Amino acid sequence: MNEIPVSIKINGKQVTASVESRTLLVHFIREQAELTGTHVGCDSSSCGVCTVLLDGDKPVKSCTMFAVMAHGHEITTVESLAPGGVLHPLQQAFWDQHGLQCGYCTPGMLMTSVALLKHNPNPTEHEIREGLSGNLCRCTGYNNIVKSIQQAAGVMSQAIPAAADD
Amino acid sequence: MTAPTTEKFAMGKSMKRKEDPRFLQGKGNYIDDINLKGQLYMALVHSPYPHANIKGIDSSAAMKVEGAVACVTSKELNAYNVGWLPTFHGLDKQMVLADGKVLYQYQEVAACYAETREAAYDMAELVEVDYEPLEVVNNPFKAMKDDVILRPDRENKTNHIYNWNVGDSSATDAALAASDHVVKQHVVFPRCHAAPLEPCGCIAEFDTMGRLQFYVTSQAPHVYRTALFLVLGIPEDKIHVISPDLGGGFGNKVPVYPGYVCAIAGALVLKRPVKWIETRTENLTSSFARDYHMDIEIGASNDGKLTALKVNTVADHGAFDAAADPSKYPAGMFGIVSGSYDFPVAYANLDAYFTNKQPGGVAYRCSFRVTEASYLIERAMDIVADELKMDPTELRRKNFIRKDQFPYKSPLNFTYDSGDYEHTMDVALERIGYKQLLKEQAEKRAKGELMGIGISTFTEVTGAGPSKHFDILGIKMFDGAEIRIHPSGAGIIRTGSKSQGQGHETTWAQIVAEELGLDPQNFLVEEGDTDTAPYGLGTYASRSTPVAGGALALAARKIREKARKIAAHVLEVDERDLEWKDYKFEVMGAPGKSITMKEIAFAAYTNPGDNEPGLEATLYYDPPNMVFPHGTYVAVVDVDRETGETKVRRFLAIDDAGTIINPMIVEGQVHGGLTEGFAIAFMQEIAYDEAGNNLATNFTDYLVPTSLESPSWETGHTVTPSPHHPIGAKSVGESPNVGSPAAFVNAVIDALSPLGVRHIDMPLTREKVWAAIRAAEGQAAD
Numbered sequence: 050m051n052e053i054p055v056s057i058k059i060n061g062k063q064v065t066a067s068v069e070s071r072t073l074l075v076h077f078i079r080e081q082a083e084l085t086g087t088h089v090g091c092d093s094s095s096c097g098v099c100t101v102l103l104d105g106d107k108p109v110k111s112c113t114m115f116a117v118m119a120h121g122h123e124i125t126t127v128e129s130l131a132p133g134g135v136l137h138p139l140q141q142a143f144w145d146q147h148g149l150q151c152g153y154c155t156p157g158m159l160m161t162s163v164a165l166l167k168h169n170p171n172p173t174e175h176e177i178r179e180g181l182s183g184n185l186c187r188c189t190g191y192n193n194i195v196k197s198i199q200q201a202a203g204v205m206s207q208a209i210p211a212a213a214d215d
Numbered sequence: 216m217t218a219p220t221t222e223k224f225a226m227g228k229s230m231k232r233k234e235d236p237r238f239l240q241g242k243g244n245y246i247d248d249i250n251l252k253g254q255l256y257m258a259l260v261h262s263p264y265p266h267a268n269i270k271g272i273d274s275s276a277a278m279k280v281e282g283a284v285a286c287v288t289s290k291e292l293n294a295y296n297v298g299w300l301p302t303f304h305g306l307d308k309q310m311v312l313a314d315g316k317v318l319y320q321y322q323e324v325a326a327c328y329a330e331t332r333e334a335a336y337d338m339a340e341l342v343e344v345d346y347e348p349l350e351v352v353n354n355p356f357k358a359m360k361d362d363v364i365l366r367p368d369r370e371n372k373t374n375h376i377y378n379w380n381v382g383d384s385s386a387t388d389a390a391l392a393a394s395d396h397v398v399k400q401h402v403v404f405p406r407c408h409a410a411p412l413e414p415c416g417c418i419a420e421f422d423t424m425g426r427l428q429f430y431v432t433s434q435a436p437h438v439y440r441t442a443l444f445l446v447l448g449i450p451e452d453k454i455h456v457i458s459p460d461l462g463g464g465f466g467n468k469v470p471v472y473p474g475y476v477c478a479i480a481g482a483l484v485l486k487r488p489v490k491w492i493e494t495r496t497e498n499l500t501s502s503f504a505r506d507y508h509m510d511i512e513i514g515a516s517n518d519g520k521l522t523a524l525k526v527n528t529v530a531d532h533g534a535f536d537a538a539a540d541p542s543k544y545p546a547g548m549f550g551i552v553s554g555s556y557d558f559p560v561a562y563a564n565l566d567a568y569f570t571n572k573q574p575g576g577v578a579y580r581c582s583f584r585v586t587e588a589s590y591l592i593e594r595a596m597d598i599v600a601d602e603l604k605m606d607p608t609e610l611r612r613k614n615f616i617r618k619d620q621f622p623y624k625s626p627l628n629f630t631y632d633s634g635d636y637e638h639t640m641d642v643a644l645e646r647i648g649y650k651q652l653l654k655e656q657a658e659k660r661a662k663g664e665l666m667g668i669g670i671s672t673f674t675e676v677t678g679a680g681p682s683k684h685f686d687i688l689g690i691k692m693f694d695g696a697e698i699r700i701h702p703s704g705a706g707i708i709r710t711g712s713k714s715q716g717q718g719h720e721t722t723w724a725q726i727v728a729e730e731l732g733l734d735p736q737n738f739l740v741e742e743g744d745t746d747t748a749p750y751g752l753g754t755y756a757s758r759s760t761p762v763a764g765g766a767l768a769l770a771a772r773k774i775r776e777k778a779r780k781i782a783a784h785v786l787e788v789d790e791r792d793l794e795w796k797d798y799k800f801e802v803m804g805a806p807g808k809s810i811t812m813k814e815i816a817f818a819a820y821t822n823p824g825d826n827e828p829g830l831e832a833t834l835y836y837d838p839p840n841m842v843f844p845h846g847t848y849v850a851v852v853d854v855d856r857e858t859g860e861t862k863v864r865r866f867l868a869i870d871d872a873g874t875i876i877n878p879m880i881v882e883g884q885v886h887g888g889l890t891e892g893f894a895i896a897f898m899q900e901i902a903y904d905e906a907g908n909n910l911a912t913n914f915t916d917y918l919v920p921t922s923l924e925s926p927s928w929e930t931g932h933t934v935t936p937s938p939h940h941p942i943g944a945k946s947v948g949e950s951p952n953v954g955s956p957a958a959f960v961n962a963v964i965d966a967l968s969p970l971g972v973r974h975i976d977m978p979l980t981r982e983k984v985w986a987a988i989r990a991a992e993g994q995a996a997d
């Protein structure tokens with residue numbers, strides 16, 4: 050079998066393993082790093098439940114990227130959002146606004162939202178809807194996801210000046 | 216005694232969901248997150264042909280793949296007598312792997328087991344199957360000619376599966392003949408699919424004690440256990456079914472799929488755990504919902520009073536009759552087709568046929584064919600209004616079953632429990648500003664713009680069901696609930712239902728907390744494990760709150776009665792002198808002398824007196840009747856005359872689901888259901904070409920709405936409690952999917968009505984709408 054060594058920094062931790070060159074990034078994350086919050090839903094880049102961040106702020110669909118393509122890069126997954134169990138403002142907002150039901154799309158939604166707010170801290174509703182359009186949800190109808198992101202945007206933009214004072 | 220510090224009035228509160236923290240942190244436990252030591256992976260070989268004899272299967276190349284372990288076909292399964300499995304309503308059986316022939320494209324032909332996922336798929340690619348293509352029957356109208364018999368394995372050599380009918384045929388015909396107007400329409404509800412984002416999957420293991428440990432995406436784990444006993448002959452105590460967190464279900468996770476049987480057979484023979492997770496294509500091609508071709512006739516008097524209803528349906532069931540309907544209801548609850556209206560007579564007739572398509576007839580967020588029925592009657596009401604030149608709301612108002620007619624015996628044999636249809640419609644029309652919309656529409660029409668207002672005033676039937684009528688595989692459709700209260704007043708709740716996102720971990724705690732005056736935050740809710748949960752028929756058909764919810768409330772009341780005895784002992788009074796008031800037991804005539812449930816719980820384990828210690832109850836609830844939620848939905852659309860594109864400007868849903876447990880969750884359910892209804896109305900169809908090729912096998916061909924095209928939803932409710940349900944609750948999960956397609960389509964047709972367009976079958980893609988506009992304009996020009 051054609052196995053090659055792949056090393057990816059996932060949530061700050063270097064994960065190294067020999068995998069087949071065709072191994073998908075999502076399988077590397079789920080099986081080598083044993084982080085199962087990143088899901089597989091459609092095998093074709095349509096649904097976004099596999100969304101993770103590449104090099105900090107670029108959302109990618111990890112089911113349509115080979116693990117070798119992420120070699121030497123940094124990947125951020127949902128498991129990084131609540132260090133010590135303290136929920137990220139987006140996680141808190143999804144909880145407060147009932148922005149999830151079955152929870153299967155939620156990790157991908159959260160990672161896309163993290164990147165969205167990083168690039169656009171105060172998005173309009175249309176910008177949010179546009180930003181989420183690569184992530185499908187079958188349960189919520191998106192209304193409450195939009196509200197969640199609006200809440201988080203509000204909380205996070207208030208938090209920024211405070212952090213700058215430190 | 217102190218006043219209770221516990222949460223009061225847990226019911227009706229928008230309590231945040233208790234299950235969310237794990238989902239938000241990526242700690243959900245879905246099927247593919249479970250891995251067993253030494254597990255093999257399974258991949259399936261699927262047929263590229265919709266109808267073909269199998270001349271031979273050669274797995275020798277597949278077995279040369281590194282990591283290959285075994286390849287199984289129907290020959291091996293038949294040797295173990297598991298080549299076929301019974302379908303849920305008992306009218307048919309289904310091949311596990313193609314036995315001699317394939318009957319639909321993507322049918323499972325062989326199962327490959329390997330050390331890794333990749334090796335299993337490599338194997339599946341290399342299995343060589345020698346097919347001899349046969350003539351394809353790709354629709355039920357061709358099937359009914361019986362020129363090609365698809366199922367020679369059956370006793371009757373015909374493609375006709377069954378006839379089902381209800382109502383009074385001759386009286387209906389007579390009433391139609393005597394009517395001033397008879398409106399007829401052919402309406403198709405296309406084949407579609409629930410498509411939860413998590414596909415189905417399982418892991419099967421026979422443990423060292425020879426016990427089957429079966430982890431599976433199941434909306435009905437107990438039914439699976441009994442079905443596996445029936446299929447495999449394994450004693451039920453040797454089967455443990457565990458349904459973990461489910462990433463949506465919507466009906467797709469009710470059937471027992473061939474892949475499950477192959478995984479179990481592999482685990483048994485290979486003596487290792489076997490994991491199988493569907494690909495999206497497998498998910499979309501293994502079952503379906505709807506596919507009803509319906510002809511409706513409605514009689515009406517000159518003044519708009521409905522006189523009779525007649526419906527004739529041709530149902531396309533695909534290759535096997537794998538519909539998951541109750542035994543006595545092969546067409547499910549289609550009899551709700553008389554809707555919210557007081558028809559003096561009605562008759563519904565249905566014939567089901569085999570075709571070379573994927574098997575099923577399972578739900579898509581629908582209580583057994585209620586969506587087809589509701590869509591048909593609500594669509595037809597608009598056509599009747601149009602022909603009678605009446606406002607569609609006035610036609611409905613004139614024919615609603617009145618509030619004082621409940622319990623209402625429908626001409627198609629349901630007894631509706633309660634409702635106030637006119638009030639709900641008035642609430643909706645007031646809130647949407649119906650009169651102003653009509654005015655705006657008139658102005659737009661004068662300018663040639665296409666604006667439409669669509670109404671749907673549906674009634675649903677849910678909560679199957681009373682044991683005298685409802686069973687699946689002979690098992691009556693009751694549900695069990697078990698509640699244990701710990702010494703501290705916390706507790707554990709278990710039911711035979713199974714949440715797929717509905718929030719049972721929260722709402723079940725609210726029901727019990729309300730009955731007992733305890734803190735809902737301190738109840739653990741556990742479902743999906745057949746070793747621990749009491750028997751129940753599972754979560755689908757909007758039956759959880761009507762059935763399991765009823766069981767929970769009554770089990771809690773059983774605990775309360777036991778608590779009364781302990782309270783009497785602690786307070787040293789006669790139990791007859793106690794009354795349950797303000798969430799505690801009070802001594803009548805001695806205000807202030809009282810005891811809370813929390814205190815009683817402690818006493819149950821520390822000072823029960825002569826009473827049996829402990830505080831717990833198990834109860835099985837056999838509902839006396841179904842429940843009948845209703846609602847009024849209003850869609851406002853603008854159709855682009857040049858492109859055929861529909862923009863849903865507003866959508867208002869006023870639902871009457873009876874007593875509400877958690878308004879936040881109810882609203883979330885409505886949002887989700889409306890988005891699924893929107894998808895069905897505008898974009899979803901599993902279409903087949905003439906050659907029998909399935910044209911919707913992934914999410915680029917079978918569309919799920921994104922955040923961009925999904926409308927913003929407006930919601931509200933009226934409350935007409937169910938008179939027979941222990942807490943007056945009905946259901947809501949499916950209402951928005953049942954009620955909304957008609958509102959969308961009615962709105963689009965209303966927009967196009969100035970052009971003379973009378974009906975378009977779903978999905979209303981821009982191409983179809985554009986073509987209808989062009990055809991109508993062409994006719995007008997002629």
